[in-house]
Amino acid sequence: MKKLVLVLFSVVLFTGCKNEKKVDEVAVVEEAVQEKYTIYGDEISDTEVLTKSQIIEKYNLLTPGDTVAVKFKTKVNEVCQNKGCWMKMDMGDIEAMVKFKDYAFFMPKDLAGEEVIVGGKAFVSEMSVEEQQHYAEDAGKTKEEIAAITEPKRTLSFLSNGVLIPVKEEQ
Template identity: 60%
Template sequence: MKKILFVFSLMAIITSCKNEKTEEKPTAEVEEVAMNYQSFGTEISDDNVMTNTEMTEKYKNLKPGDTVNVKFASTVKDVCQKKGCWMNLEMGDAETMVRFKDYGFFMPKDIAGQEVIVSGKAYVEEMSVEDQRHYAEDGGKSAEEIAAITEPKRTLAFEADGVLIPEVEKQ
């Protein structure tokens, strides 16, 4: 059973990295996790999920170097448009930069505006100007917006080991 799930996970990763628009079909793994979610990374459930507001409060108490294992829901602000290797989640007045454990999976590039559930490690980091510019370029920002980045900033970060995306009803 684990081998079958591994094969399905691998297939999902490979198909989500393609630049082609294809219609995704539910797999056996999705049905086992939750009938109404696409699952990426480690299998997680939608139990005991913190709200965006609760997670924002947790971030306020973190200092650089601190980490906390959590599972929370938030809305996707944007996704790496090159291959889906990161996404930003809305966190009140801020945002959380989500990367994926060991780059083991990627997100579909068209999920901005959707609510997702992420599970993994939350932390705070000081992001360099170079890294900020790199992510801005991957996110499709203009040359002017990229050039305007001139100082390191404190960022809310998250290393996800699993993500759930609600399935979109087909019409």
């Protein structure tokens, strides 16, 4: 009986030590992300990040109603100038509209031109004329530019739960 208790105790002890090592490895990865990026929203990793061309391929396979969980990196073209509640990401000939899950966080308004990593769910949708005009107004477009929006359009959309903005090196 003593041997059985000793064996069980040893198994529990060694199993517990292995889990602590994994926790320590995760903590090191999280610290590395925190040193390289300013984190908005949920903490996401900078691994398994799709390039712009890879995310465009994913979007081309989606139809309205489909979603895919991904992380990708590309340039920010535009940010909502009212409060940073959305941004448009460079996808070549088209942009992806990024919103933030539950409006839990907002982007710096001066982020346009920067490359960032966004994590969340990609999907395609059709944006109404009214919604396009609302976003154009948020972006500071002229009344003439807003009035020129007259047809719904297929949009690349993204609901982000986390964004990594590279920390700029001090000069």
